[in-house]
Amino acid sequence: MKSIKAPVLITLGDRDGVRPEHAVEMFRLIPNAQLAVFPGGDHFLLWTSPDKVLAPIAAFLDAPVPNNLPAKDKKMSDNTTKSVKEKGSRRYPRL
Numbered sequence: 001m002k003s004i005k006a007p008v009l010i011t012l013g014d015r016d017g018v019r020p021e022h023a024v025e026m027f028r029l030i031p032n033a034q035l036a037v038f039p040g041g042d043h044f045l046l047w048t049s050p051d052k053v054l055a056p057i058a059a060f061l062d063a064p065v066p067n068n069l070p071a072k073d074k075k076m077s078d079n080t081t082k083s084v085k086e087k088g089s090r091r092y093p094r095l
Contacts, residue, residue, distance in 0.1 A: 001029035008033045009060040011053065013041020032066055 008030050012023045014037055027035040036056050038045055046053050 001026060002031065004030045004032075006032065007060070007063070007066060009036065009057065010034065011036045011038070011045075011056070013038045013043065013045045015040060015042045016045075017043045034060060 008026075010023050010026050010030075010033055012018050012020065014020070020037070023035060023037070027033045038052055041049070041052065
């Protein structure tokens with residue numbers, strides 16, 4: 001996991017079936033990771049309470065690409081982000 005260069009958002013609810021220590025370990029091992037723990041959330045929080053999850057996910061996706069990415073990865077990330085945003089307006093509308 002230390003070789004992952006892309007920004008990563010790790011999310012889980014504090015009632016999730018995933019053990020919190022596993023999420024924290026991933027957060028520690030992935031250099032550009034962010035961790036979001038949702039109080040009262042379970043594994044299906046995205047479907048049961050999307051209003052709690054969408055703002056942090058949107059903020060993560062809208063954030064600038066970190067400067068410490070190698071040039072090749074940064075360019076790929078910029079293109080991927082652009083592609084996701086373009087598709088987002090058709091396939092995944094923001095609520």
